[in-house]
Amino acid sequence: MACSLLPCAVVAVLLLVLPSPSAGDPDLLQDICVADLTSAVKVNGFACKAAATEEDFYFKGLGAAGNTSSNTYGAVVTAANVEKVPGLNTLGVSMSRIDYAPGGLNPPHTHPRATEMVFVLQGALDVGFITTGNKLLAKTISAGDVFVFPRGLVHFQKNNGDSPAAVISAFNSHLPGTQSLATALFAASPEVPDGVLTKAFQVGTKEVEKIKSRLAPKKS
Numbered sequence: 723m724a725c726s727l728l729p730c731a732v733v734a735v736l737l738l739v740l741p742s743p744s745a746g747d748p749d750l751l752q753d754i755c756v757a758d759l760t761s762a763v764k765v766n767g768f769a770c771k772a773a774a775t776e777e778d779f780y781f782k783g784l785g786a787a788g789n790t791s792s793n794t795y796g797a798v799v800t801a802a803n804v805e806k807v808p809g810l811n812t813l814g815v816s817m818s819r820i821d822y823a824p825g826g827l828n829p830p831h832t833h834p835r836a837t838e839m840v841f842v843l844q845g846a847l848d849v850g851f852i853t854t855g856n857k858l859l860a861k862t863i864s865a866g867d868v869f870v871f872p873r874g875l876v877h878f879q880k881n882n883g884d885s886p887a888a889v890i891s892a893f894n895s896h897l898p899g900t901q902s903l904a905t906a907l908f909a910a911s912p913e914v915p916d917g918v919l920t921k922a923f924q925v926g927t928k929e930v931e932k933i934k935s936r937l938a939p940k941k942s
């Protein structure tokens with residue numbers, strides 16, 4: 723980086739003085755703050771419950787495979803985040819299990835608040851993420867392998883094998899947040915205007931309406 727002596731000194735001082743951005747959830751201010759998921763109080767995280775027990779730090783849900791027939795993607799995420807394990811509130815970590823039928827896809831999505839690290843329990847997956855420079859970093863991973871999806875970057879996993887696959891994911895946030903590109907753009911409520919999508923994707927209204935009709939939440 724080219725800079726003359728004075729501006730360089732100013733930048734160096736600012737870098738030392740300014741607080742560096744947190745790389746994950748903020749530090750905790752107490753031992754535990756078990757989430758009161760029913761509280762209407764809005765804080766950065768969840769309000770703390772008055773009384774906590776060991777059950778607030780316990781979850782049994784990751785041992786069994788999720789039902790990959792329950793959606794059209796053939797992949798299902800079972801989360802163990804603060805919404806399932808209230809004791810995780812403010813601790814800055816969480817996990818999930820993802821199961822994939824043969825051909826199953828965890829469609830392109832981002833986690834705005836966490837880096838994700840997957841460990842393959844069984845099967846093989848084609849995985850990848852895309853940098854802000856639009857470079858795809860992709861690899862085939864199999865049982866015992868680990869792969870990392872950096873915070874905020876678009877990523878996916880697909881099972882191109884003939885047998886089921888499963889991973890355990892670790893996150894540096896108690897609630898990483900998931901924004902799936904297809905549903906964010908084509909199944910938001912209220913709808914993203916057709917004119918935004920036709921111009922963004924360089925297609926006609928018919929194509930946009932077709933995708934919207936496929937992804938729209940089922941009206942009950």
Ligand SMILES: *[C@@H]1O[C@H](CO)[C@@H](O)[C@H](O)[C@H]1NC(C)=O
Binds near residue numbers: 789790791792
């Ligand atoms: C899995 O989901 C499908 C579709 O919703 C359902 O028909 C099936 O009974 C479920 N299987 C199990 C084992 O729950």
